[in-house]
Amino acid sequence: MRTLLIFLALILGCGRALAADGAAFNPIGYSPDSRYFAFEQYGVQDGSGFPYWDVFLIDLKANEWVKGSPYRAMIESEEAKPSAARDQARAAADPALKQLGITAPAELLAANPATEAVPERERLTFDRWYQSLGSRSGEKSALGVRFELSVEKLPLPRPAACPEGDGESYGVKVILKDLQTGTSRAIFEDKSIPASRNCPAAYDVAAVVAQAGLPMTDRLVAVIGVYSRGFEGLNHRFIAVPFTISD
Template identity: 30%
Template structure:
């Protein structure tokens, strides 16, 4: 049984050194072709809201190998807590066939064991709630805007929170060589009449693997008893994949 099987699911992946091989697949950034979409498991916040953790996992397009990535973040600094992220990709011998679900579960269990000490040290206990969810299958939703009640029941004087994402062209020289028009994004939050810029890209990190689309996917909040409330936002990103666009996640955290 997975170490953290009682917590809800999420996913993220980055496979260094894969891009040259991807070019052989042809027009890889065409959204009409199949890629792979990571699943996500939210491990939640620590008891005081100082740390947040999640996992992204799935089966890699092209190779069919199972992968798992676990991220632990310093909420206020909005940075990874070392030695996070924990990334695992297991090669599978397909000679006699295999049970895809079983090998993925085994990969996740091994990665959860690797991350277990850090998760325990930072006190990740599944605190917090999902207050908004906008999957790509929800075709009527606006991928660039969320207006959210931060908790229920609303406390007197509290207002809704508005998130707005804006994409813009942002060139990456390596990705341009693969004929991918990469993009960055700006994310703003309006809370109690105050507008904050949570992200404003000036370059495209290599870890995003040639991204060309973003959407606001999930919004989490947590109201500790003896600390200020905190949030985590998952941004779903489409990037260069082997058989088509791959969907992965970015997390942005902070205090409300």
């Protein structure tokens, strides 16, 4: 019995390192003029069991990373705590966060974490503004501000680092639909697959973020989940797609 318990403890202890990993997402905030947005993703790397923490700064107007971003940290020890990686990444990003004045809080309008069991992960419905009775599924918005974000996979040439025979890699198209009028438009569409996505096999809509408080702006962020090939399966990471409600 003692031998069996030791064996089970070893198996359970290794389980985290042997499974594919899904990063957690946290919005850090906006600059006061809503031009810049920062978020972080973090978790424990599949295969190695090392904790990692990434801080991203996005120029929403130019739709590109701020120079120097992302700020990444990984602690190469299975015994290390995620907080150690967090402290390193945030210390590296802190000067840029202060320089850009990223102090305005972010508000989650909707979120669909990878651990939530839902029938379809490729779309997410949200209201732009709070309604006094809450956002009730299936009902029209009294304020006329209900929208749906969805993603479609795009067959595109695989990045050079993605080997043949390891499955297809896809780009993504992100679509915003006004549920009051029924009109839709693409807010983002890949022309090629960035190497930074590490052979993406699928996508989902993870969250919708807006700047909290007054004055309210129309510069929102769609947080798109990227499922890419890892050591023990598909890992889950995030990209940020800026958009506005109006065309």
